[in-house]
Amino acid sequence: MATKLNPGSELRDLYASESVRLRQDFLRSGDGPAAVFGRTALVDSIASRLWLELISPEIEGPRDFAVVALGGYGRRWLFPYSDIDILFLHAGGAMERGLKDRIARFSQQLWDLRLKLSPATRTLAECEKFDPNNVEFAISLLDCRYLAGDRELFARLHDQVIPKLVSRESRSIVQRLTDLTRARYNKFGNSVFHLEPNVKDGPGGLRDYNLAYWLALIAAMEESSGWPNDKELLPPWLRERFDAARDFLMSVRCFLHFRHGRDDNALAWAAQDEVAEEKIGAPRAASLTASEWMRIYYGHARLVHRVAAQLLEEFPAARPSLYRQFQNLRSRLSNAEFAVVDGRIFLQREEALQDRDLPLRMFRFMARHGLSLSSATEHQMEEVLPSLAAAPPKGAELWHYLQEILVAPHAAEALRAMHSLRLLTLLLPEFQGIDSLVIRDYSHRFTVDEHTFVAIENLHALRKSQSKWDQRYAELLDEVEQPDLLYLALLLHDTGKGAKSDSHVTASVEIAAGCLARLDLDAPDRETVLFLIARHLDLSAALRRDIFAPETICMVADKMGTPERLKMLCLLTYADIKAVNPEALTPWKAENIWQLYIGTANYLMKSADERVRADADDDVMTHLRTLTPAAGKKLDSFLNGLPRRYLRTQAASDVIRHMDLASRLGEDPVQLELTRGRHWYELTLVTMDRPFLFARMAGALAAWGMNIVKAAAFSNGAGVVVDTFFFTDRFRTLELNLPEWERFKASVHDVLLDKADLERMLRDRLRSEKNVAPKVNVDTRIEIDDSSSLQSTLVEVIAQDRPGLLYRISSQFARENCNIEIALIETEGQMAIDAFYLTSGGTKLTPEHQERLRAALLAELASK
């Protein structure tokens, strides 16, 4: 044996002094890889010294025994406070017994140096045996490196045992890697864009880098049954960026280890401030704020995560056979443009990239079907981005694609992929300001852009949720007439956080206004989106009040204006709060939002008949007068006495059009306008009020086989009614026959002027139609409220929707001498929800009249 060792004086001093030097070098240079490789070399030299002192006077002796570096140490990645994984490899039997003491002393010396040693002792045969309860050992062998001892023994391990083990057990190894990865992601927020990420174990951290390397290595070993060339594991176009990300993360992890004095890899806010000040990983930057530095971090982490996730997705062994069957089914989604293989999108023809709309069509495809891009397709997208930047899709064309992406069930995934490839910020530069933006807030978990995607995801997820609360909100979502506008508002609602402004809400509205103008949205749609953004904190703020207090409900109702806006804002609030962090939307909050919603919705319905006064000076009136300066008294007399609800629900352009129709009543007493809306047909009637008018209108539509889904009927002080009916064309009469439009209008015109036999038309229609049993039975319910309105009696009818229902209800009103001041008609599935503000002889209905009406309605609706 060699001279007696005194680690207290020699190795301890060596380790201490070299550690100080490595630390100083790092603080000076910020070079993580150098520090890491330096520490590895230091520990290598210590291990060699100990080998020579305690095991053998020759570095390659004795036979059948070797010491091997594993895991991070094997990779030469010894961070300042990393564990040191060592394998004592031997031939077994007597050899082990003979070496036991020396192995113990070797290990003890390292522990005495305060090195966190994780030793393992195995024979070659034991290394080759796969232990399903310790797959981590098999994984650590992938990074094995010779330190000292029998080179031939090590060569057998490296060249024979490990390739054989991997080829045989790749499925189990990769399955375990998948499980570990999933658990890791769950623990660290399932997002790269965590405000305080873990640079080792979080998504996009160094563990993901290792994962990508292991998966690529295992796949190559499976194919060749040997060790591949490291440089060929990833395509060249990716390798440089991937390794740059690795070096960056290594420097950050070194910094954190030195800062914390232990193996603590959490990049908390205080550490972010310091790492930015030191410009770690960005030495050439002039100066960096923590927020700017974090953007660099997220850029690297996003790439590492994407590569790791793609390799995991592409590895067949990672997925159980049922999943593969599902993915094979999804291959049937392939079309002329896109091939779907194992859930990943490939381009059928590369030349198709010359079509500048192809990327948007691809992301729309992705959003519809929940697929991911193959790495080849991602690379192709990156290559085509510069030419796309020169002539990007814009205006209504861009909005058309965005609409379809936003409302698709996997919109968030598609948007994330677009954002990751820089396509989203190319098309919507407004999004650039919140790219990887950190806003320090103890309740928020994610960067602002990620928060936005999570919010969109939350809304889409409502439809699949089994929770009682989510199902209520899901029903609400199904009622929203223009969900695309809701999702667009969510996408843009926090863009103002990237602006230097006292109020991010004001800034978001300003930024969104520019975006919406560029997308060529119609004025009413723009107003809706801007309203949602401007008010996106209002419902949350109202939760801090007494949500059942009339003052609170009145205040909220006043801000919302219409039930549709209330609905959309309620859903936006739900999605926004839930995206703050997974615990933010407590059941307590969800219930309170819901209670506030229904209280306000009921209030809006019951207060619908508050009337406009033409001499009032409010924003809406002022705006209308500005748009029609010549109209003067004509506008005033048209608006005077109309319900405020009319002004809130009609765009200014519609109000002006209705006013024009009213001015032509002298030429034709029945003015009709028929248009095709996005979801339904719209028939607008302007005429003088008279008995049975609403009923005859409803009857005419029913006689033509139209299904009324919504209607709003208003009248002004002069007795001019403005009724709009939204209907679906059940038998595609109008859709398939353009000339029928005029015939239809002429027919309705005649019915309203009593020139056509409505009863006969209805009888003919009913005779020609089959009776179909309803899928859902709805009980008839009639609620009469005499207190909500000062002028009218509110009658709400909930009944089974069927052809002619509205005609029957409104005819009954007319027979009972009730005048419809306002009608608000909605349909929810097979449920008709109709609210009528009625008067009789210019006043509310007496209690006796109410009861007569109730009995008459019930009898009418009970009859076939």
Next chain:
Amino acid sequence: MTKVEAVIQTSKLDAVKDALHEIGVEGMTVLEARGHGRQKGHTEFYRGREYTVDLIPKIKIEMVVADEMAEKVVQTVVAAARTGKIGDGKIFLSKVDDAIRIRNDERGDSAL
């Protein structure tokens, strides 16, 4: 040491918090709660369905203070939380055996 548990209206949280800070109470725990006393709930109808609210949303504030502070805390909460209507809430007092600061093992009043 005395534990003070105050069940108050949600709309009074900010006012009560500010008032407690002014008298030097910095540590408190705030919990989302539901409940009712004599204030009963109500029923709301929406789209033909009945939604009964029998447990009203409330906020519960818990804090442990030195015995000699307890009465001042009670009066402060009452003053800030009171509206005079049913539903204002209640305050409960109980004795605490000990308090320990996790960071440095301090005990008793100095841990508060």
